[in-house]
Amino acid sequence: MRSPNSSADLVLSFPGMGRHSGPSLTRRELLQAGAATLVASRLSGAQTSPAPAVKALVFDTFGTVVDWRSSVAAEVQQLAKRKGLTVDGAKFADAWRAGYGPSMNRVRTGELPWTKLDHLHRMTLDRILPEFNITGLSEDEKATLNHAWHRLKPWPDAVAGLTRLKKKYIIAPLSNGNISLMTELAKFGGLPWDCILGAELARHYKPDREVYQSAADFLDLTPADVMMVAAHLGDLRAAKGVGLHTAFVTRPLEYGPAGKPDLKPDASVDVSARDFNDLAAQLGT
Numbered sequence: 001m002r003s004p005n006s007s008a009d010l011v012l013s014f015p016g017m018g019r020h021s022g023p024s025l026t027r028r029e030l031l032q033a034g035a036a037t038l039v040a041s042r043l044s045g046a047q048t049s050p051a052p053a054v055k056a057l058v059f060d061t062f063g064t065v066v067d068w069r070s071s072v073a074a075e076v077q078q079l080a081k082r083k084g085l086t087v088d089g090a091k092f093a094d095a096w097r098a099g100y101g102p103s104m105n106r107v108r109t110g111e112l113p114w115t116k117l118d119h120l121h122r123m124t125l126d127r128i129l130p131e132f133n134i135t136g137l138s139e140d141e142k143a144t145l146n147h148a149w150h151r152l153k154p155w156p157d158a159v160a161g162l163t164r165l166k167k168k169y170i171i172a173p174l175s176n177g178n179i180s181l182m183t184e185l186a187k188f189g190g191l192p193w194d195c196i197l198g199a200e201l202a203r204h205y206k207p208d209r210e211v212y213q214s215a216a217d218f219l220d221l222t223p224a225d226v227m228m229v230a231a232h233l234g235d236l237r238a239a240k241g242v243g244l245h246t247a248f249v250t251r252p253l254e255y256g257p258a259g260k261p262d263l264k265p266d267a268s269v270d271v272s273a274r275d276f277n278d279l280a281a282q283l284g285t
Helices: 027-043 068-083 089-098 100-108 117-128 139-150 158-166 179-189 209-218 233-242 276-282
Strands: 056-059 170-175 226-230 245-249 271-273
Touching: 068 089, 068 139, 089 100, 089 117, 100 117, 117 139, 117 179, 139 179, 158 170, 158 276, 170 179, 170 209, 209 226, 209 233, 226 233, 233 245, 245 276, 271 276
Parallel strands: 056 170, 056 226, 226 245, 245 271
Antiparallel strands: none
């Protein structure tokens, strides 16, 4: 004889569920449903454990805080229109960005001395202008175009989310952008940083460990007091290797509709969020 509490036979009802509101659930069915929900939650990257206690949040900027691709493409299109040229602004932005990693690697390997990102951007710009049949630009026009990277628009949630996070944490960029670039970018987009950290102070480019360590050092904190926020898993893996906590924020359109951004967290991620407002909610602010 089965016990009255047998999991196979016990039927559970809920407030508001009447006789004719549909089939009741057995305890076994309810447990199975709960397990399925938990699995789905974990696969979707939802936060399933308490957020780490940290004092400062540092942010990758290009792609995580600001939409570099659409912003650069728009400036290129505007220039092309003024000059009577036919240029695909999005393809130009992609080609310019494609020179980002290789140019920094020239510094990392010693082929170039320390060179700030504005100058690396200009080297790439000078190389790709002829490839897109853009000729006859004055020096002022080239310099203005190169500073398109100082005028990148924030993602729609960025300013509001950062403002919320600033109430509880020190917030700063930890970017490969040089200080003048990051300062003008903050002024342009209304980014409410407490200070500016990153590559130029460390004289290294991410993912060199010195950049992540410098964030803790300049703030007189331990690496465990600092959380790196990025849309790029490679950035988070490198930060994790230095001892920082990590937060992954998805940016599905960073590389355009046909791009392939990181969309799901991996083992390097402590907190996964849809955007900065979701991150603020998870971190209790």
